[in-house]
Amino acid sequence: MTIATSVVRTAEGDGFTPPGPHDFDLPAIGGGHDTFEMFGQTFVLGVTKPMLQIVLAGILVFAFFYAAARKQAMVPGRLQFVGEEAYGFVRNSLGRDIIGARDFARYVPYLFTLFFFILLNNLFASIPFIEFPTFSRSGMVYGLAIMSWVIYNVAGMRRHGVGGYLKLQTVPAGIGGPMLLLLIPLEFMSNILVRPVTLALRLFANMFAGHLLLILFALGGEYILTEKAIQYAPVGILAWVLFIAVAFLEMLIQFLQAYVFVLLNAMYISGALADEH
Numbered sequence: 001m002t003i004a005t006s007v008v009r010t011a012e013g014d015g016f017t018p019p020g021p022h023d024f025d026l027p028a029i030g031g032g033h034d035t036f037e038m039f040g041q042t043f044v045l046g047v048t049k050p051m052l053q054i055v056l057a058g059i060l061v062f063a064f065f066y067a068a069a070r071k072q073a074m075v076p077g078r079l080q081f082v083g084e085e086a087y088g089f090v091r092n093s094l095g096r097d098i099i100g101a102r103d104f105a106r107y108v109p110y111l112f113t114l115f116f117f118i119l120l121n122n123l124f125a126s127i128p129f130i131e132f133p134t135f136s137r138s139g140m141v142y143g144l145a146i147m148s149w150v151i152y153n154v155a156g157m158r159r160h161g162v163g164g165y166l167k168l169q170t171v172p173a174g175i176g177g178p179m180l181l182l183l184i185p186l187e188f189m190s191n192i193l194v195r196p197v198t199l200a201l202r203l204f205a206n207m208f209a210g211h212l213l214l215i216l217f218a219l220g221g222e223y224i225l226t227e228k229a230i231q232y233a234p235v236g237i238l239a240w241v242l243f244i245a246v247a248f249l250e251m252l253i254q255f256l257q258a259y260v261f262v263l264l265n266a267m268y269i270s271g272a273l274a275d276e277h
Helices: 049-069 078-099 104-126 138-160 162-170 179-193 195-227 230-273
Strands: 035-038 041-044
Touching: 049 078, 049 104, 078 104, 078 230, 104 138, 104 195, 104 230, 138 162, 138 195, 138 230, 162 179, 179 195, 195 230
Parallel strands: none
Antiparallel strands: 035 041
């Protein structure tokens, strides 16, 4: 589905249904209609566009950095230079500076892959003929958040042991007595249970809201210009101007959300490895 397919007009030809969550419920490719029931809802079985984008992003990220690293020349060419700069950005600013020089190296491959995988899937929203942010589907983001949750918790348990890690994550330093009865459950909820939810929601909500705004301005402007009287034309043109402005802003947000997601992963790993909470 592209932005242009989101317009819905009434049978009379003079109505406009504003975009909403239904615009993100893409049908299965090939028209699959097999369904199953879960939690009182009906789900359609089949391969959808976001599924293909996930696979495409993985292939493209691998292919680009494989090509960039293949020659490993002492004097790098343009492709190798770009690859090395991209790797250095994640390694230094998101790995070493956050996790620390002692432990960062083993987590750099994950952080590096995660950053460019998320970034490319976000940028799909701005690429013509794709025009859909993969992570505007919450299920895709929760998969990444759960994987990150497993990694930083396992890292902490390997360093401190299961009991030691849970103590570090739930018992604030310097606090004792009856106050712990209140703080331990709150710290457990905040540091163990809620983190993957907030991690996923931040990325999902930004991708969802940004694409919804683009649909609204693009199709709202088209509707005003084609269906309304000529005196409303300036409003339609303004809507298209706002569409272009939001489209450029979205490209910045797509980068920032990939950066923030990986930055928080690095911070959680650092916190899991630290000797004090």
